[in-house]
Structures are given as structure tokens and as C-alpha cells.
Amino acid sequence: MTLCRNLLAVAVALVIASAAGANEAVPPQPPKPAAPALKLGLREVPFQVMAAPRDGEITLVVPANLLQEAAGKQGADAGFLHPLFLSGVALTLAFVTGGFVLLRGGRHGKTIAAATVLVAALVVGYAAQANIAPPAIPYPVKFPTGVRFDGKLFLEVAPEGTGVKLLVPPSRVIAMEKMAETGKEVKP
Amino acid sequence: MNLWIFFPIGYTFTVLVETPILLLLLSRRHPLSRRLFAGFWLTLCTYPIVVLVLPAAFGLATPDPSLGDLEFRRIAYLVVAETFAPVAECVLFYVAFHSEPGVTRGEMARDFAAIVLANLASFGLGELIYATDWFQNVAAPWLRSLGT
Numbered sequence: 001m002t003l004c005r006n007l008l009a010v011a012v013a014l015v016i017a018s019a020a021g022a023n024e025a026v027p028p029q030p031p032k033p034a035a036p037a038l039k040l041g042l043r044e045v046p047f048q049v050m051a052a053p054r055d056g057e058i059t060l061v062v063p064a065n066l067l068q069e070a071a072g073k074q075g076a077d078a079g080f081l082h083p084l085f086l087s088g089v090a091l092t093l094a095f096v097t098g099g100f101v102l103l104r105g106g107r108h109g110k111t112i113a114a115a116t117v118l119v120a121a122l123v124v125g126y127a128a129q130a131n132i133a134p135p136a137i138p139y140p141v142k143f144p145t146g147v148r149f150d151g152k153l154f155l156e157v158a159p160e161g162t163g164v165k166l167l168v169p170p171s172r173v174i175a176m177e178k179m180a181e182t183g184k185e186v187k188p
Numbered sequence: 189m190n191l192w193i194f195f196p197i198g199y200t201f202t203v204l205v206e207t208p209i210l211l212l213l214l215s216r217r218h219p220l221s222r223r224l225f226a227g228f229w230l231t232l233c234t235y236p237i238v239v240l241v242l243p244a245a246f247g248l249a250t251p252d253p254s255l256g257d258l259e260f261r262r263i264a265y266l267v268v269a270e271t272f273a274p275v276a277e278c279v280l281f282y283v284a285f286h287s288e289p290g291v292t293r294g295e296m297a298r299d300f301a302a303i304v305l306a307n308l309a310s311f312g313l314g315e316l317i318y319a320t321d322w323f324q325n326v327a328a329p330w331l332r333s334l335g336t
Contacts (some may be wrong), residue, residue, distance in 0.1 A: 083251050084191065088240030095232045096280065103284055 039067055046163025059154040063161030088102045088121055094120040191249060195239050198314075202231050205313055206306035213302035215295040218285065226285075230277040230303065237276075238269045268313075274307040 045066055052059065098116030105112055168176075207227030214223045243249045246265040249260075278300045286296055316322075 009234070084240040084244035088236040088244070091236035091240070092233055095229070099229045099233065099280075100284065 009164040019163050047166075048163065048167060049166045051173045052167035052169050055151055055171050057154045058169065058172070059156050059167040061156045061161065061167060062161070063158045065161075066164070067157065090123050091120055094123065191240055191243060195235070197238055199231060199235050201314070202235065202310045203228055205310040206231060209306040209309055210302055213298070213305065214303075215298045217291070217295055218299075222285065226281060230280055233280055234273045234276050240271055242269045242272070270307065270311050274304045277303045277307065 094116050098113045098120070102113040103118065207235075209225065209232075210227045211223045214226065218226075226271070229250070240249075242265055246261045246268075248261060248265055281299060281303060285291075
């Protein structure tokens with residue numbers, strides 16, 4: 001009889017608990033992150049004038065992080081999920097393991113070491129494909145005295161970067177260099 | 189500069205500087221093939237951390253002015269990276285080659301000194317290249333001239 005009473009009490013408790021669980025209030029949803037606000041006002045930023053990788057219009061490149069208020073930090077604050085963190089650690093582990101296997105691996109050592117090199121090559125290939133910059137290398141440009149820029153200018157907001165860059169098309173750079181040599185204005 | 193472009197260039201440079209030092213200065217108990225292997229392998233193991241992981245950790249991979257003084261972070265990075273690399277390479281070398289019987293303390297000290305010296309040499313030359321902006325002034329125009 002006592003057993004029946006106890007079982008009944010447990011069943012009632014379970015029914016009450018499940019009902020309470022079913023009626024539990026929906027947990028508050030985390031607020032959606034607001035779009036980063038535009039950073040207003042005067043500030044100092046690095047500035048470079050570079051020859052553009054290819055011809056076109058003069059382009060002013062402004063990294064987005066210079067325009068936004070604390071828009072998702074790069075670098076240290078990006079945490080351990082930064083692609084460079086993951087790729088670097090993966091490569092180191094692959095090379096350390098591969099080296100030891102090559103040294104002590106015995107019969108299958110060379111096969112495993114070759115597989116390690118393949119994995120490393122895949123990591124490098126994947127990361128390079130994801131991150132690599134255009135092959136042309138921009139280089140700094142010096143303006144000769146008296147050079148004038150007017151007319152059109154393209155404004156590009158880049159996803160990341162260190163500072164503001166003014167990209168000058170190669171034909172204009174050549175014209176500027178000729179102008180610096182001859183002292184006369186040369187049309188690009 | 190994109191770190192993935194810098195990685196193979198920097199690795200080749202480091203191996204070219206460090207391997208001859210290791211070939212000359214590692215103790216005589218190690219055969220030539222092992223010294224050569226050490227020259228390539230030790231750098232290969234630490235270089236991804238030095239060139240990819242630590243710059244990201246110090247906010248140098250994609251510099252953001254809001255993270256603070258860039259030059260201070262670069263110095264902090266150099267201190268950590270240039271301490272990590274020789275220490276890690278000594279540990280790797282110890283685990284790989286000093287577990288054999290009959291290795292004397294003198295040989296061990298000589299090997300560690302050779303590794304530290306090789307790292308200091310590559311660090312010193314690397315800083316010289318950085319200070320003279322060699323890549324921007326010499327290598328980049330040369331690479332461009334190859335492309336045209």
C-alpha cells in the first residue's frame with residue numbers, strides 16, 4: 001500500500017513537472033547585433049599613394065574598419081578562430097608529426113610522411129586560395145612637383161586594410177615619371 | 189604584405205641563413221644528412237607559428253589602428269616569436285635526436301647553442317632587411333619587372 005502511494009506521488013510529481021516544463025516561458029532571444037555605426041569625426045590614419053596593379057581610374061581605397069565603430073575586431077580579438085591561427089597550428093602539427101614519423105616511422109614512415117606533406121600542401125593551398133592577394137604588387141609612388149589630379153575618382157570601401165590608399169593607374173604613373181624627368185606635363 | 193605570400197619567401201630565406209650554421213656548428217655526433225634535415229625541418233615546424241599564428245595573435249596580420257601602437261605590438265611580437273622559435277627548436281631537436289644513448293652534456297649544449305645562434309642570425313638579417321625596406325625597394329620592383 002505504501003509502495004502504491006509512493007508510486008502515485010512520483011507519477012503526480014512527474015505530471016506536474018512535465019506540465020511546468022511544457023509551459024516554461026520561451027527563453028529570451030539574444031538581441032540581434034546592430035549594424036556597426038559609422039565613425040564620424042576627424043582622426044589620423046595611415047595614407048599611401050601606390051601604383052595600381054592594372055590600368056583604370058584613380059581609386060581611393062578606404063578600409064571598412066576605419067569607417068565603422070568597433071566593427072568586429074581583427075587580429076588579437078578575432079580569437080582562436082582566426083584562419084591564420086588555425087592554418088598555422090595545423091601546419092606546425094603536420095610538420096612536427098611528419099618529421100617524427102619520417103625519423104622513426106619504420107616501414108610505413110615514408111608513406112605517412114608523404115601523406116603529412118600532402119595534408120600540409122592542402123592546408124597551404126586552401127588558405128592561399130582563400131586569402132591570396134592579386135598577383136600584381138602595388139608599389140609606392142612619389143608625386144613630382146606640380147602634378148594635378150582632377151576629374152573622376154573611384155571610392156572603394158575595402159573589407160580590411162591598414163589605412164587609406166590612393167591607387168594611381170600605371171599609365172598615369174609613367175606620365176608622372178616622365179613629367180618628373182622633363183619638367184613638362186605629359187598626358188597619360 | 190599577405191602573410192601567405194611572405195611565408196615561402198621567408199621560409200626559404202630562413203633556411204638559407206640557418207642551415208649553413210647548423211651544418212657547421214651542430215656537434216660531430218650528428219651525420220651530415222641529419223644536420224641538413226635539422227636545417228629544413230626545425231624551421232618548418234616553428235615557422236607557421238612565427239609567421240601566421242603570432243602575427244594574428246598580436247594583431248599584425250590585418251593591422252587595426254584601434255588595437256593600439258603598431259610599433260609596440262611589433263616589438264612584443266618579436267620578443268615572443270624570437271624566444272619561442274629557438275626554445276621550440278631546441279625542444280624538438282632534443283626529443284628527436286638526444287634520446288639516443290651516449291649523448292654528452294657538452295654535445296647537447298653545443299647543439300642548443302648552434303640552434304640559438306642560427307635563429308639569432310636569421311632574426312638579425314631579417315631585421316636588417318626590414319630596416320632597409322629591402323622588399324619594397326628591391327624585391328618588389330624585381331618581381332614586377334619579371335611580370336612585364
